[in-house]
Amino acid sequence: MPAPSTPSPGRAAGADRPAPLGLGTPWSRPGVTSFDLPSDGGGFRIVVARPKAPAPPGGYGIVYTMDAGWTFGTLCDLERLCDKSRSDAPDLPAVIVGLGWPRDSLIDFDRRGTDLVGQAASGASRAATLTLLTGQVIPRVEAALPVDPAHRMILGHSFGGAFALQARADHPGLFSHVAAGSPSIWTDPKGIHAGARDAGGKLLVTVGALEDPGAAEAAGEPTDRIARLRERDMTGHARRFAQQAGATFRIFDGVGHGAVIPGFLGAAHAFLRY
Numbered sequence: 001m002p003a004p005s006t007p008s009p010g011r012a013a014g015a016d017r018p019a020p021l022g023l024g025t026p027w028s029r030p031g032v033t034s035f036d037l038p039s040d041g042g043g044f045r046i047v048v049a050r051p052k053a054p055a056p057p058g059g060y061g062i063v064y065t066m067d068a069g070w071t072f073g074t075l076c077d078l079e080r081l082c083d084k085s086r087s088d089a090p091d092l093p094a095v096i097v098g099l100g101w102p103r104d105s106l107i108d109f110d111r112r113g114t115d116l117v118g119q120a121a122s123g124a125s126r127a128a129t130l131t132l133l134t135g136q137v138i139p140r141v142e143a144a145l146p147v148d149p150a151h152r153m154i155l156g157h158s159f160g161g162a163f164a165l166q167a168r169a170d171h172p173g174l175f176s177h178v179a180a181g182s183p184s185i186w187t188d189p190k191g192i193h194a195g196a197r198d199a200g201g202k203l204l205v206t207v208g209a210l211e212d213p214g215a216a217e218a219a220g221e222p223t224d225r226i227a228r229l230r231e232r233d234m235t236g237h238a239r240r241f242a243q244q245a246g247a248t249f250r251i252f253d254g255v256g257h258g259a260v261i262p263g264f265l266g267a268a269h270a271f272l273r274y
Contacts, residue, residue, distance in 0.1 A: 041124025068098025169195025181264035208260030
């Protein structure tokens with residue numbers, strides 16, 4: 001296996017592209033580094049945001065967030081806005097680790113389904129992604145930074161939410177906290193529901209109110225979207241899983257599958273404290 005390449009520290013999504021004329025130079029987020037790891041499907045990019053605050057005696061909290069192009073930047077902003085560098089700050093400073101793909105956006109629409117919930121003939125699969133996370137990413141990050149395993153979260157939305165639920169079942173006890181936003185349980189309902197009761201840990205499951213087909217229809221959503229919601233039963237699966245697992249379950253009013261992400265991330269970031 002070839003050695004992982006290491007992009008320049010602090011490179012932000014989009015930094016490889018030249019800035020439009022007259023708008024200055026590319027900007028990078030302070031305190032963020034990245035490295036690439038090879039995989040059968042074409043590799044992953046790992047982005048790591050270190051807290052400004054010093055580590056507490058027990059170590060930092062840590063969030064491993066899947067599908068990082070949709071989640072990493074907002075989580076970094078939430079961490080910064082908490083201003084945990086103050087000596088009297090009540091919140092636990094947290095490292096944010098994003099798993100994405102080696103593109104400026106960290107998003108790869110062609111790969112995310114296979115890498116997070118599926119399997120391909122190439123060897124890429126959800127299981128392979130989980131092996132990379134547990135066997136390479138977690139050891140590498142936690143060898144470099146002091147981390148409190150009692151505040152180690154895996155987080156994801158949609159396909160990433162389904163991945164987080166299955167990671168919880170496959171590695172019970174590894175993640176003290178799990179946050180699944182609008183999890184795509186429909187991709188493997190039998191397998192995912194089977195792991196609801198036995199894994200333990202603190203679990204947050206959320207959906208947007210407009211992911212319920214009745215609410216979407218009342219709000220005038222397009223008919224093809226309503227049909228998908230009925231077929232996939234996003235809200236029903238999430239509610240049943242949360243009940244089976246004894247999870248905290250939350251519905252965000254007035255938003256659907258994509259627009260719920262900021263609210264979900266805010267709730268998940270706060271959930272790590274508990």
